[in-house]
Amino acid sequence: MSDGRTAQVHGGESLLFLTDEQLRQGIEAMFFAYRGFTADPDRILAEMAYGRAHHRAIHFINRAPGTTVNNLLVILGVTKQSLNRVLRTLVADGLVESRVGTSDKRERHLFLTEAGKALESQLSDAQRARMRAAFRKTGPEAVAGFKQVLEAMMDTDMHHAYVNLRDGG
Amino acid sequence: MSDGRTAQVHGGESLLFLTDEQLRQGIEAMFFAYRGFTADPDRILAEMAYGRAHHRAIHFINRAPGTTVNNLLVILGVTKQSLNRVLRTLVADGLVESRVGTSDKRERHLFLTEAGKALESQLSDAQRARMRAAFRKTGPEAVAGFKQVLEAMMDTDMHHAYVNLRDGG
C-alpha cells in the first residue's frame, strides 16, 4: 500500500498524479482548505452563542424547507439527541419553526423564520464570498474538476439522503 | 450579495459557474466530501482511544520529523494547551518521542516511534485509498482543478507556516 509504486506507467498512460506523495498533498490540501472554508462563518458564529452545528442545521433547513427532523439527522450524520440539542436552542431563539406534520402528525417539519433566514444569509454570504473568490481565481475548468473529485470522495449514504430529499421536495 | 445575479455575462465570457446556486453546491460538496475524507481513519481511530486530533498530530509529525510543539500548533491552528493534551497521550503510549532541543532547551522536538510510524501508515493507507479511488476515477485534469481550487480556498497563514517548515526542514 505504502510502497510508492503507484506511479507505474500502465499501457503507456502516466499515472504520476497517483503517487503517494500526490495523494498526501491532496489530503493536506483538504485539511487546510476545510479550515479556510469554515473560518469565516465560524467568526460570525463565535460572536453569538452558536457553533458549527447550528450553522449546518440552518443551512440544510434553508435548502430543504419543511424537512423533517429524521431527514435532517440522516443528512447531518448525527444522533437525534445531538441534533435535538441544537434545534431546541434555535427554536427557543426564534430562528427555526417546528410545525407538526399534517399527513403524519408524528413528524415535525422545520422552517427558518425571518430571523433564521437573516442569519442564514449572513453566514452564507461570508462562506460564498470565499468560495466565489476561489472559483473566480481558478476558472470554470478547475471548478469542474474540483466538483468531480469531491463527488467521488463523498460519503455516499449521507449524500444520497440529501439528493433524494431535494429531488422529492 | 445574495441577489443571484452573479451569473451575468461579462465581456462575452460566461460566468455561470459563479452563480449563487453553483457556489452553494460547492459548499455542500465540501461538507459531504470532508465527511467521506475523514470517515475511514475515524473508524480505525475509534477502535483505539484516539480521535481526529491524534491523527492530525501524527500526520504532521510524520511529514516534518523533529518539528517543535510551537511549529505544530501553528500548523494545526489550535492552542498549545489543546495540542499538549494530545501529545501527552501519544508520548505516554509510546507513539511519539519528545526530545529536548539541543540549541534551545525550551523547545521539544517531536518524532514518531516505530509504533507511531505503524499507526501513521495504517491511517494514511486508509485515507489514501479513498483519495486514490477518487483521483483515479476522475483523472489527472480533474485532480489538477481540485488542487487549484483547494489552494485558493486555504487558510493562508496556517498553510504558509507548513510550507515554510517543509522547505526549511
Next chain:
DNA sequence: TTGGAAAGTCAACAAGGCTGACATATGCTG
C-alpha cells in the same frame, strides 16, 4: 543580573459528539 518573552505544562470549563433508557403521540396491521 534581572526582567521580559517564549516554550511547555496543568487545571478547569464549554461545545458538541456519543450511548442508553424512557416517555409520548401517532400510524399501521392483524
Next chain:
DNA sequence: CAGCATATGTCAGCCTTGTTGACTTTCCAA
C-alpha cells in the same frame, strides 16, 4: 380494538477537543 412500529423529545452521563488562566523553565537582551 390491541399491539407493535415509528417519529420525536428528553434526561443523564460519558468522551474528545476546543478554550482561557495560571504557572514553571529557559533564553536573551538591556
